[in-house]
Every structure is written in structure tokens, then in C-alpha cells.
Amino acid sequence: MNNQLILIIEDDIEIVRILQAYFERDGYRTVSATDPHIGLSHHQRLKPNLVVLDVKMPKMDGFETLAALRSVDDTPVIMVTALAEDLDKLQALRLGADDYVVKPFNPLEVIARARAILRRSHGGKVSSxxxxxxxxxxxxxxxxxxxxxxxxxxxxxxxxxxxxxxxxxxxxxxxxxxxxxxxxxxxxxxxxxxxxxxxxxxxxxxxxxxxxxxxxxxxxxxxxxxx
Incomplete structure (x- = not known):
């Protein structure tokens, strides 16, 4: 069990529960926020290993949230959205996203991508x-x-x-x-x-x-x- 912390910022609570279940089954810890401002607070306080971030959210969209995250550090981020246009993908990557998944998605695909990103980002085992x-x-x-x-x-x-x-x-x-x-x-x-x-x-x-x-x-x- 690696027990790394995954922060999920997503306003659809059903998607949050599904992602939490799959991440935790794979040995990760999770914390979630349906409000991006609370998500940014969790990020600052808890220092997660990776963020799964929705694009379409009220109050503050995923691109704004990603920009705010990138203004403080380089935590790996996977964007999740129903938008499939190449322009949106390019914008996410340009702002610093590490990967991009389109809804509807297979949760196992998200886990696999997160695992690969964490392997590249953290390359060795830190003290637990x-x-x-x-x-x-x-x-x-x-x-x-x-x-x-x-x-x-x-x-x-x-x-x-x-x-x-x-x-x-x-x-x-x-x-x-x-x-x-x-x-x-x-x-x-x-x-x-x-x-x-x-x-x-x-x-x-x-x-x-x-x-x-x-x-x-x-x-x-x-x-x-x-x-």
C-alpha cells in the first residue's frame, strides 16, 4: 500500500465517490472538495501527491483552479471534463496539467494514469x-x-x-x-x-x-x- 494522498476537486458527488472507491482500493488515501475554493485550501494545507480536477464547476472553473495551483507549486494534475475538443485539451496542458481524461471515463483508466504520473513525478520511495x-x-x-x-x-x-x-x-x-x-x-x-x-x-x-x-x-x- 503506497498510501499517497489524492485530492479530488469535482462538483459531481457521485463521480467523487466512484473515484474515491477506486483510488482507495488501489491503496491511495483521498480527500475531496466539491467547491474549488475549498479544494485549493485542502491543497495548501494537506500537500497532496496528485490532484484530479474537474473543468466545469460553479464559482471557479477548472482552468482557473489549475492556474491557482500552478502559482504555488507543481503538484501533478489530471483534468477531468466532458469537453473533448482539442482546444480545451491544449489549454489544460498549456496551463500545466499533466494529463486529461474525458467523461464518461473508466475509473481504472484514471487510476492507471495517476499511477504512471506519480511514478514519473516521485520516482523513488519517500519515508512513510x-x-x-x-x-x-x-x-x-x-x-x-x-x-x-x-x-x-x-x-x-x-x-x-x-x-x-x-x-x-x-x-x-x-x-x-x-x-x-x-x-x-x-x-x-x-x-x-x-x-x-x-x-x-x-x-x-x-x-x-x-x-x-x-x-x-x-x-x-x-x-x-x-x-
Missing amino acids: VLRLGPLSIDSDAMTVHVGTAILGLTRTEYRLLEHMARSPNRVFERTELIDACLPEGEAMNRTVDSHMSNLRRKLGAASLPDLITGVRGVGYRLDMPNG
Whole structure:
């Protein structure tokens, strides 16, 4: 499992769910946004390995979103659209897209193209272990160690902890945690609270009872001395 992060910016929630299912089956993590402005915020904060970007979106189209992405870094981007004209393809490539897929598409084709782009872009394996205070978070194995002991986390508990560990001491709103860690689309605030309650209980059993703080009316924070 490579566990690289794929950001999907697409206003059709059904397409989002299909792409998430196929990417996650192939071992990737996903985060999504139906609003391009939220997608740009996710990109800035989460630093995904690749972006799948729709062209036709309200508020801000895919070409504008791509230009905004390219103004800050060179994250690989696959454009997805119902427009098949060569002119649109050329515009996407000229703005810096790495590839272009036309709807309707086979999700397996998108995965294959993403895999090829990531192989070219990242060519070697980067370290998969994030060390933060007493925690060692291995994104390849999807495991968390406290010292030599391994925490018995569910997949969702792992994703919540890993997501917060990438920005310690920052308050995460519940809606953001749903977007990033429970992307199935049916999660609610109380679902996050339930997973967090279980996660805090398991951390407490590992002598880390105060690692996660609930912020009333907002969400949660992972507390780490000195950031």
C-alpha cells in the first residue's frame, strides 16, 4: 500500500465517490472538495501527491483552479471534463496539467494514469514514517506506535490521528475531519465524535490521555509540546 494522498476537486458527488472507491482500493488515501475554493485550501494545507480536477464547476472553473495551483507549486494534475475538443485539451496542458481524461471515463483508466504520473513525478520511495512526540505513524503500514507498542486502531481512527498529526496544535473543525477522513459522504458530526471518543480511549490506555483535546463547538486539536 503506497498510501499517497489524492485530492479530488469535482462538483459531481457521485463521480467523487466512484473515484474515491477506486483510488482507495488501489491503496491511495483521498480527500475531496466539491467547491474549488475549498479544494485549493485542502491543497495548501494537506500537500497532496496528485490532484484530479474537474473543468466545469460553479464559482471557479477548472482552468482557473489549475492556474491557482500552478502559482504555488507543481503538484501533478489530471483534468477531468466532458469537453473533448482539442482546444480545451491544449489549454489544460498549456496551463500545466499533466494529463486529461474525458467523461464518461473508466475509473481504472484514471487510476492507471495517476499511477504512471506519480511514478514519473516521485520516482523513488519517500519515508512513510511520521514521528511526532511519542508517536510513530507509518503511512505505508497504516500503523501507529507508542514507543514499541502498536495501537490497535480502526482505519478511520488511524486516518483521523494521521490527519491531525500533520498539523499538530491546530484546531480541526468537524466538517474538515469529515472531508479528509470520512469521505464516504454519509458521516455526520456525531460520527466524528464517536470515532474520536474511541481514539482518545485507546490513546489513554497507552498513557497518552491528554493528546487530543476537544474544542467546544468547533472540533479537535492534537496537542504536542513545541508544535
